[in-house]
Amino acid sequence: MLNVDIPDVINARRMVRSFSGRPLPAGMITKLVSYARAAPSAGNTSGWRAIILEDQDSISSFWQAVTDAEWRTRSRRWNGLSRAPSAVVLLANPKCYTDRYSLPDKISAGLGNPPDGGGEDAWPIPYWYVDAGFAAMLIMLGATDVGLGSLFLGNFRGEPELKRLLGIPEPWRYVGTVLVGYPDGNDYPSSSVRNHPGHNDRIYYGRWGVAEP
Numbered sequence: 001m002l003n004v005d006i007p008d009v010i011n012a013r014r015m016v017r018s019f020s021g022r023p024l025p026a027g028m029i030t031k032l033v034s035y036a037r038a039a040p041s042a043g044n045t046s047g048w049r050a051i052i053l054e055d056q057d058s059i060s061s062f063w064q065a066v067t068d069a070e071w072r073t074r075s076r077r078w079n080g081l082s083r084a085p086s087a088v089v090l091l092a093n094p095k096c097y098t099d100r101y102s103l104p105d106k107i108s109a110g111l112g113n114p115p116d117g118g119g120e121d122a123w124p125i126p127y128w129y130v131d132a133g134f135a136a137m138l139i140m141l142g143a144t145d146v147g148l149g150s151l152f153l154g155n156f157r158g159e160p161e162l163k164r165l166l167g168i169p170e171p172w173r174y175v176g177t178v179l180v181g182y183p184d185g186n187d188y189p190s191s192s193v194r195n196h197p198g199h200n201d202r203i204y205y206g207r208w209g210v211a212e213p
């Protein structure tokens, strides 16, 4: 899908869980990840980082860190996932935000570092993860725009192992990974689909629960 409108890209994006092994064109993953720089960010902090993995050894080590052998044997998706030619590991850092909100223009919010602010725990919503999510979304929409598939793989296990592997310092947190590659067309629909609410169950007008204006 090339040169299509934004609504087309938004509606076309679906998580892809089966990739062909075909490598991306040179420079493509860097270009897609650069879109994340345009993501909105609380206080313009942009306390996220992306580590791009493009060679097979790095990607194999990544999988070793975030999955276990039992899962790899059991999952019907493993083969398709393992062929993704690139992986973008996304990280977020609460300290970037408490530091930012310790600066004069933000200090009155009370979200900066102690003793003047309440620190990380004072944040009603941990915007470091929200910002990383916006960043991930732009990478995935960029991938859809050029006919590539992507998957946001959540952090469900292996954070300490991955941090050791990639030399990620404290207090950076592993948020998740965007896999990018060519879809091979053999996708399995997500098991999450059965929990999918209809549109009217998610969008309300004026008041909680009002589905029609």
Ligand SMILES: Cc1cc2nc3c(=O)[nH]c(=O)nc-3n(C[C@H](O)[C@H](O)[C@H](O)COP(=O)(O)O)c2cc1C
Pocket: 013, 014, 015, 016, 017, 151, 152, 153, 154, 155, 156, 176, 190, 192, 193
């Ligand atoms: C925070 C987050 C974590 C997710 N983690 C995984 C994951 O680990 N593995 C996976 O296959 N899909 C994962 N997904 C994808 C969801 O299953 C998917 O977005 C949802 O089923 C809707 O499908 P769609 O994105 O194709 O429209 C994750 C999505 C989000 C937003």
